[in-house]
Structure formats: structure tokens, C-alpha cells
Amino acid sequence: MSQIQSLRGMTDLLPDEVHRWNAVENIARKQFGLVGLKEIRTPLLEATELFSRSIGEASDVVGKEMYTFFDRADRSCTLRPEGTASVVRSALQHGLLSQGPQRLWYLGPMFRYERPQAGRQRQFHQLGVEYLGLASSRIDSEVISIAWDLLLSLGLKGLVLEINSLGKAEDRRNYRTCLIEWLQDNFEHLDSDSQKKININPLRILDTKNVDTQKMLKEAPLLINNLCNESLDRFEKVQELLKALEIPFKLNPRLVRGLDYYGHTAFEILSDQLGAQSTVCGGGRYDSLIEELGGADTPAMGFAIGLERLLLILGNSISNDISPDVYFVNKGYQAETNALVLSRKLRAQNISIELDSSGSAFAKQFKRADRSGAKWALVLGDDEVSRGEVFIKRLRNSHDDKSPKQYKISSSDIDQLINFLKDKIKN
RNA sequence: GCGGGCGUCGCCAAGUGGUUAAGGCAGCGGCUUGUGGCGCCGCUAUUCGGGGGUUCGAAUCCCCUCGCUCGCCCCA
Numbered sequence: 319m320s321q322i323q324s325l326r327g328m329t330d331l332l333p334d335e336v337h338r339w340n341a342v343e344n345i346a347r348k349q350f351g352l353v354g355l356k357e358i359r360t361p362l363l364e365a366t367e368l369f370s371r372s373i374g375e376a377s378d379v380v381g382k383e384m385y386t387f388f389d390r391a392d393r394s395c396t397l398r399p400e401g402t403a404s405v406v407r408s409a410l411q412h413g414l415l416s417q418g419p420q421r422l423w424y425l426g427p428m429f430r431y432e433r434p435q436a437g438r439q440r441q442f443h444q445l446g447v448e449y450l451g452l453a454s455s456r457i458d459s460e461v462i463s464i465a466w467d468l469l470l471s472l473g474l475k476g477l478v479l480e481i482n483s484l485g486k487a488e489d490r491r492n493y494r495t496c497l498i499e500w501l502q503d504n505f506e507h508l509d510s511d512s513q514k515k516i517n518i519n520p521l522r523i524l525d526t527k528n529v530d531t532q533k534m535l536k537e538a539p540l541l542i543n544n545l546c547n548e549s550l551d552r553f554e555k556v557q558e559l560l561k562a563l564e565i566p567f568k569l570n571p572r573l574v575r576g577l578d579y580y581g582h583t584a585f586e587i588l589s590d591q592l593g594a595q596s597t598v599c600g601g602g603r604y605d606s607l608i609e610e611l612g613g614a615d616t617p618a619m620g621f622a623i624g625l626e627r628l629l630l631i632l633g634n635s636i637s638n639d640i641s642p643d644v645y646f647v648n649k650g651y652q653a654e655t656n657a658l659v660l661s662r663k664l665r666a667q668n669i670s671i672e673l674d675s676s677g678s679a680f681a682k683q684f685k686r687a688d689r690s691g692a693k694w695a696l697v698l699g700d701d702e703v704s705r706g707e708v709f710i711k712r713l714r715n716s717h718d719d720k721s722p723k724q725y726k727i728s729s730s731d732i733d734q735l736i737n738f739l740k741d742k743i744k745n
Numbered sequence: 746g747c748g749g750g751c752g753u754c755g756c757c758a759a760g761u762g763g764u765u766a767a768g769g770c771a772g773c774g775g776c777u778u779g780u781g782g783c784g785c786c787g788c789u790a791u792u793c794g795g796g797g798g799u800u801c802g803a804a805u806c807c808c809c810u811c812g813c814u815c816g817c818c819c820c821a
Contacts, residue, residue, distance in 0.1 A: 323812075377819090378818075382746080382819090400821085430819090430820075432818090432819075433816095433818095434814085435814075435815060435816065435817095436814085436815065436816090438819095442821065444821060445821095446821095511817085522819085528817095575820090576819065586821095593815080594815080594816060594817085595820075597820070598821070600820075600821060622821055623821070624821025625821080626821080627821060628821090647779095647780075647781095649779075650779095678773090678774090679774090679775090679777085679778080679779080679780090680779045680780045681779080681780065681781075683780080683781085684781035684782090685782080687780095688781040689781085695781080697779090699779055711780075711781090714781090
């Protein structure tokens with residue numbers, strides 16, 4: 319087939335689904351408005367170094383999944399694989415943090431070069447929240463509650479919130495040494511993938527999907543037993559607050575987030591309806607990232623929701639009604655001109671109109687009017703023009719509706735027509 | 746990067762070596778020179794993702810290739 323197609327993993331959002339996306343975005347905007355978050359938009363393309371420094375060279379995202387290329391000036395550029403690094407970069411670049419803590423949200427496409435599968439595309443969309451400059455454990459629970467409440471307000475059910483604490487950098491270093499030791503003692507029982515990861519990224523072995531490895535890992539030392547008292551206290555406090563908020567959660571001592579910048583609270587929200595890619599939302603605290611990117615030592619916490627996965631769970635349970643208020647049936651030389659002019663006047667009054675421009679038989683136009691979902695049809699033909707009228711017909715009547723089915727209004731009295739339609743559309 | 750499944754009209758599909766490639770939905774036209782949601786009639790793939798091969802003959806068999814899909818790795 320020589321027909322040009324979209325690139326692998328880059329999907330079109332066709333008109334029939336875009337309205338579902340809009341519905342989600344509208345609800346998210348409203349929810350975030352309630353919390354007083356401010357939206358930020360950053361470029362899709364960034365200097366490669368931003369991601370290699372923030373996400374971590376050893377991570378798969380940087381190691382093998384980035385869309386990286388050289389521009390005409392030989393600068394290494396990368397299509398953003400996630401949003402946090404860009405938001406932090408932007409905040410630092412524009413001195414946002416010197417104006418106090420920032421509570422931000424963003425929405426947009428991200429890019430990762432992977433084999434597409436259910437709930438995973440190469441261009442995908444994330445909705446994220448970042449709290450910059452706020453250290454309290456109350457922030458951890460607030461951020462988690464924002465994610466949780468957004469998903470609830472979208473009507474999602476069967477979600478599970480899992481949390482863990484990754485502690486301080488020092489806790490992780492101690493644990494790493496102790497884990498590597500244990501893994502090496504049990505080397506021959508590990509699957510080959512896990513064997514390879516021992517020295518590169520041993521913590522990641524913890525959330526392997528290999529069943530046998532999972533079983534034996536039950537004996538492995540746990541990160542939580544290697545946390546210092548301060549880290550432990552902090553984690554306890556977060557749990558207390560989640561209980562106060564009545565948000566159910568599950569402790570998952572093997573939850574390790576994939577990006578290097580996370581510490582202390584880490585969380586994921588999972589759905590049982592997603593197949594292999596069950597994480598809808600992931601986030602956590604990243605107190606060292608801002609400093610690593612050249613800012614002052616500043617605490618931060620955030621999360622990202624995968625919109626494709628979200629829409630997958632939502633199915634058709636959400637949508638915006640995209641039907642026009644009125645479908646304009648019109649036929650005949652003068653009538654077609656008048657209909658065009660009249661449509662424009664009505665649209666200026668915020669009445670949405672789909673104007674039929676096919677010139678086909680009235681029967682056909684009514685068929686289309688019916689399918690458009692409009693509740694009212696405006697009809698203009700030679701007869702109406704000669705009588706100086708506009709014919710209005712109600713479509714899709716319910717059985718118990720006894721109000722008249724059709725009306726005639728003088729075409730010279732635009733105001734009457736406008737008021738009539740506005741009144742009808744409201745109901 | 747590695748495995749499994751699949752690829753026939755815009756969509757859903759029948760067809761597994763033999764004359765003109767079912768059917769449904771959608772679209773267009775008509776029955777009804779001007780009134781929808783139902784019904785009926787007609788039209789819409791020289792071609793089966795692409796390329797090569799086997800054969801008198803291929804959508805059907807073989808090879809290569811491209812794409813989709815599910816899973817692994819990893820993540821949202």
C-alpha cells in the first residue's frame with residue numbers, strides 16, 4: 319500500500335472520540351480550578367540533557383525510549399518523554415520559585431519510542447500536577463487526593479491506590495547495598511532479566527512480573543526496614559492523613575517508580591481493566607530534582623495520569639453532546655441563499671446550526687437532520703420564501719410530549735425567531 | 746529489541762486452488778418534483794496490505810516485506 323499512514327504508535331483522534339477527550343479535559347480543568355492550580359504549557363522539544371540529567375541515565379526511558387535527534391545547528395534535541403522535567407526547567411528559567419511555591423498542572427503529548435500495545439502509544443498524553451517548593455507531608459496527601467478525586471469525579475470505579483516510601487537518598491543507598499548482597503546470594507534463582515539488572519538498577523527487580531522471581535522476592539529485604547526514623551515518621555504521617563481523608567490505600571513495599579528522581583512518598587493508582595498496562599496514574603515526591611537541575615534545594619511532589627489509559631477505562635461512559643441545536647433544511651435558489659444568511663444571524667446569537675448544503679431532496683435532508691441529533695429543524699424552501707415564512711419542526715419527539723410539532727414564523731421577524739429558538743433550546 | 750495472533754470496500758465481515766469476490770452497516774440515488782426516525786428497489790472492491798514465486802488457474806499454497814494487535818522489557 320503506497321497510501322501514506324501515520325507513524326507507528328502515533329494515533330489520530332477522530333471526531334467521534336475527540337469529544338470524549340474534551341469531556342475529560344473539561345472535568346479536569348474544573349477540578350484543578352477548585353484546588354487553585356495554575357496551568358503551565360511547555361515546549362514538546364527540549365535539550366536532551368534535561369532528561370538525561372533528571373530522569374537518570376540508567377533508566378529505560380533515557381536509555382532506550384527517547385526520540386532524540388540533532389537539529390540543523392547540531393544540538394541534541396528530544397521530544398519530551400514526560401512532563402516533570404520540563405515544568406521544573408521552566409520554573410527555574412523564569413524564576414517562578416522566587417515568587418513562592420508553585421502549584422501547577424499541565425496536559426499534553428509525551429513521546430516514548432516503544433512497541434505499542436494496549437494502553438501504550440509512542441505519542442501519548444499525560445495530565446499532570448506538580449507542587450514545587452512545598453515540603454510538608456500534608457502536601458503528599460493533598461497531591462494524592464487531587465489525583466484520586468479527579469479519577470472519582472470522572473466516575474471511575476475499581477481503582478486501587480498503592481503507596482510506598484522510598485525514603486531519603488541515603489536510605490536508598492544503604493538498602494541498595496543490602497539488596498544487592500541478598501540478590502547475589504540468590505543469583506541462580508533469578509530470571510535472566512533480573513540477573514542483568516543487579517548492578518544497573520537493582521531496585522527495579524522488585525516490581526518484576528516474573529512470577530517465580532516475585533515468589534522468591536518475598537524473602538528479600540524490604541526498603542521499608544531500611545528507612546531511617548525520620549523517613550518512617552514522615553511516611554506514617556502521610557498514611558494518617560490519607561486515612562483522615564478517607565482515601566483507601568494499600569501499602570506496596572515493592573513499589574519502585576521508574577524515574578530516578580523520586581524519594582519518600584511514591585504512589586500509583588491502578589485499574590483492573592487495562593490489561594498489562596494497569597497503571598493509570600503514577601507520582602511521588604522528588605525533593606532533589608530541582609537542585610539537580612541547577613536550582614536551590616527545593617522540595618517538590620507531583621503525579622501524571624495517562625489519558626489514553628484513562629479513556630480506555632472510561633469507555634463510552636463519558637461524552638460531550640456535540641449535536642447542533644438546529645439542523646437547517648433548505649432547498650431552492652432563493653431559499654438556499656436566505657438560509658445561509660439566516661444561519662449566520664442565528665449563530666451570532668449563540669444558536670448552533672448545521673446548515674445542509676447538499677441541495678438534495680427534502681426527504682434526504684430530513685434524514686440527515688434526524689441523524690445530526692438536533693432537536694429542531696428549520697425549513698426553508700420555495701413555498702416558505704414566497705409566503706415570507708420560516709418553518710420550524712420539532713425532531714425526535716418523545717411519546718408523552720403533547721406540545722405542537724411544528725411552527726411558522728415570519729421570516730422578516732428575526733427577533734421572534736431568535737427568541738423562539740432560544741426558548742426551545744433551553745428546555 | 747524479542748515472542749504470539751491478524752491483515753478481503755469507510756466500518757463489520759463470508760470465502761481456504763477453478764467461470765463475474767457473499768452479506769450487513771454507513772454513503773449516494775429512487776419509491777415519496779417539498780418533509781426524518783420504518784420499509785422496499787438500485788448503485789458503490791477488475792480486486793483481496795505490498796512485492797516475488799509455484800500453478801493451465803491463487804484472496805486462498807510458498808518466500809520476503811510492510812502494517813496492525815496482544816504480550817515481554819519498561820512505564821502513564
